[in-house]
Amino acid sequence: xxxxxxxxxxxxKALTEQRILQASHELVAEAGFAAxxxxxxxxxxxxxxxxxxxxxxxxxxxxxxxxxxxxxxxVDHVRRCLQQADSCALSRLEHALQxxxxxxxxxxKLAWALIAEPVDPAVDQQRLHYRLQxxxxxxxxxxxxxxxxxxxxxxxxxxxxxMVGAIAEALIGxxxxxxxxxxxxxxxTITQFCVxxxxxxxxxxxxxxx
Amino acid sequence: xxxxxxxxxxxxKALTEQRILQASHELVAEAGFAAxxxxxxxxxxxxxxxxxxxxxxxxxxxxxxxxxxxxxxxVDHVRRCLQQADSCALSRLEHALQxxxxxxxxxxKLAWALIAEPVDPAVDQQRLHYRLQxxxxxxxxxxxxxxxxxxxxxxxxxxxxxMVGAIAEALIGxxxxxxxxxxxxxxxTITQFCVxxxxxxxxxxxxxxx
DNA sequence: ACAAAGAGTGAATCACGGTTCACTTTTTCA
DNA sequence: TGAAAAAGTGAACCGTGATTCACTCTTTGT
Numbered sequence: 154x155x156x157x158x159x160x161x162x163x164x165x166k167a168l169t170e171q172r173i174l175q176a177s178h179e180l181v182a183e184a185g186f187a188a189x190x191x192x193x194x195x196x197x198x199x200x201x202x203x204x205x206x207x208x209x210x211x212x213x214x215x216x217x218x219x220x221x222x223x224x225x226x227x228v229d230h231v232r233r234c235l236q237q238a239d240s241c242a243l244s245r246l247e248h249a250l251q252x253x254x255x256x257x258x259x260x261x262k263l264a265w266a267l268i269a270e271p272v273d274p275a276v277d278q279q280r281l282h283y284r285l286q287x288x289x290x291x292x293x294x295x296x297x298x299x300x301x302x303x304x305x306x307x308x309x310x311x312x313x314x315x316m317v318g319a320i321a322e323a324l325i326g327x328x329x330x331x332x333x334x335x336x337x338x339x340x341x342t343i344t345q346f347c348v349x350x351x352x353x354x355x356x357x358x359x360x361x362x363x
Numbered sequence: 364x365x366x367x368x369x370x371x372x373x374x375x376k377a378l379t380e381q382r383i384l385q386a387s388h389e390l391v392a393e394a395g396f397a398a399x400x401x402x403x404x405x406x407x408x409x410x411x412x413x414x415x416x417x418x419x420x421x422x423x424x425x426x427x428x429x430x431x432x433x434x435x436x437x438v439d440h441v442r443r444c445l446q447q448a449d450s451c452a453l454s455r456l457e458h459a460l461q462x463x464x465x466x467x468x469x470x471x472k473l474a475w476a477l478i479a480e481p482v483d484p485a486v487d488q489q490r491l492h493y494r495l496q497x498x499x500x501x502x503x504x505x506x507x508x509x510x511x512x513x514x515x516x517x518x519x520x521x522x523x524x525x526m527v528g529a530i531a532e533a534l535i536g537x538x539x540x541x542x543x544x545x546x547x548x549x550x551x552t553i554t555q556f557c558v559x560x561x562x563x564x565x566x567x568x569x570x571x572x573x
Numbered sequence: 574a575c576a577a578a579g580a581g582t583g584a585a586t587c588a589c590g591g592t593t594c595a596c597t598t599t600t601t602c603a
Numbered sequence: 604t605g606a607a608a609a610a611g612t613g614a615a616c617c618g619t620g621a622t623t624c625a626c627t628c629t630t631t632g633t
Contacts, residue, residue: 155632156578162630166580187481191621192583201582203623212621269479271397281537288538308552314538315529315556322528323521327491328498342518346525350560366601366608376610401591402613411612413593422591574633581628587621598611603604 170208172198177219182263186272189216213275220276224267224283230256231287235294242297243304247348249294254320254340261325268321288313295351304351316347380418382408387429392473396482399426423485430486434477434493440466441497445504452507453514457558459504464530464550471535478531498523505561514561526557 176197180188191212195202209215234249257264271277291313298304323329323343334342386407390398401422405412419425444459467474481487501523508514533539533553544552 155576156630157632158579159631162580190619195583202621203583204581206622207580271395271480277537284537310538311533311549311552312556314536315533315553318532318536319525319529319560322531323525326524326528327487327494328520328524339521342521343525346522346560350529350556365603365606368609369601372600372610400589405613412591413613414611416592417610576633577631579628579630582624582626584624586623589619589621591617591619593616594612594614596612598609600609601607603606 166208169198169200169204173200173205173208173215174219174222177215178223181219181223181266182260185262185266185270186216186220186276187270189219213273216272217275217279220267220272220279221283223263224279224286227253227256227267228283228286228290231290235290241303242294242301243348243351246291246294246298246351247344249291250316250320250344250347251340253317254324254343255336257320258324258336258340261329264321265325268317268325287317291316298351307351312351315350319343319347319350376418379408379410379414383410383415383418383425384429384432387425388433391429391433391476392470395472395476395480396426396430396486397480399429423483426482427485427489430477430482430489431493433473434489434496437463437466437477438493438496438500441500445500451513452504452511453558453561456501456504456508456561457554459501460526460530460554460557461550463527464534464553465546467530468534468546468550471539474531475535478527478535497527501526508561517561522561525560529553529557529560 173194176194177189179197180190180193189212191205192202194215195205198205205215209218231249231253234252235245237245237248240248257268267280267283288310292309295304295307295309295312299306299309320343323346324339383404386404387399389407390400390403399422401415402412404425405415408415415425419428441459441463444462445455447455447458450458467478477490477493498520502519505514505517505519505522509516509519530553533556534549
């Protein structure tokens with residue numbers, strides 16, 4: 154036996170894998186999973202098509218991993234918003250929604266790919282998994298708000314899903330008109346819509362928010 | 364010239380075209396536009412693959428027509444709800460949302476295909492067109508409610524889009540758990556979420572709806 | 574320096590599904 | 604009835620894009 158993987162090789166392989174994932178991420182962010190084509194990925198990563206298959210068993214696996222990483226980042230952002238301990242559950246939720254909305258609006262193709270684009274069973278399963286994480290995060294905040302009697306009793310999961318849907322549709326749906334209003338105004342409006350949906354009785358008759 | 368299309372032939376052709384559209388509609392309703400494959404359509408319609416092309420120039424055209432017809436039906440349902448003159452704008456809107464939600468929940472695959480599934484440019488353009496009709500209908504009701512001072516000033520189009528998104532996501536998104544609650548309860552809940560999103564100050568402190 | 578083992582390559586292959594077209598069948602009318 | 608015109612057929616064709624594989628290049632330990 155005259156060969157055993159050494160650190161140098163391991164590092165190079167790790168680097169190549171990173172380049173593959175990076176290239177894939179770029180393609181998806183630019184034009185969705187439909188643009189994730191094996192020789193495009195290879196070309197952008199600077200390797201041969203065949204080499205891809207030394208790193209990922211098949212396209213499904215690669216796509217699922219790209220999806221997983223991308224969603225992880227998004228979920229982390231939202232989680233961080235919800236962990237700030239310096240305000241009430243409802244404000245934190247509002248902040249998280251706003252972040253979610255702003256990030257979606259800044260990278261609409263990516264957001265669409267993660268939220269809605271159908272790909273294949275493996276990715277759809279990943280999507281389900283991370284969707285659950287998302288929904289759980291929001292739902293958890295909703296539950297806290299309920300416990301704190303800031304909003305009335307309701308199914309937190311359903312509300313959470315509805316809020317994600319409202320934001321997604323308004324910002325990246327087919328009718329999302331590009332930047333008629335400035336970014337911040339539009340995300341604020343839609344966030345307010347969501348929060349009001351949860352919490353009718355915390356708002357005064359003049360409609361002023363918390 | 365020893366041939367000119369006669370009534371008999373015309374009728375038969377019309378019938379065949381109907382069968383093609385019917386078969387296509389079934390396939391889409393069962394598994395989305397991805398299942399709209401030319402030889403599947405032909406088989407279900409009981410004709411040869413080649414014959415399809417005597418009726419539709421290509422798949423794009425067929426898909427667009429299937430989409431158009433299906434959406435027309437849905438839009439009509441909603442329009443009818445909004446035309447009832449016997450109640451206030453907000454009640455009508457609520458009724459329309461409820462109808463939209465119930466129909467989506469009963470045929471989720473079809474709803475998904477019409478609302479979200481990406482197909483091809485021709486269909487996407489149709490989608491944009493009918494989405495606009497949809498949004499306009501809801502937005503019109505929202506505007507009326509604003510004029511009647513039932514809800515505060517807001518961008519009716521944005522609210523309308525958000526409501527459609529909330530319903531779609533909650534009912535047919537990847538997290539749409541099948542029938543945990545009875546149909547009516549779930550559509551009612553989500554409808555209420557939407558209406559509250561519009562109209563904070565019409566609700567009393569107890570959270571009772573109009 | 575050499576041989577074993579893995580890593581890298583990219584042209585060839587394969588699967589899938591839309592489209593075509595040479596052919597058959599049906600319809601119409603003189 | 605016969606010939607023109609159209610309708611119907613389905614196997615062959617084609618483009619696209621994932622996957623394979625026979626080959627070359629690198630790396631490693633003796």
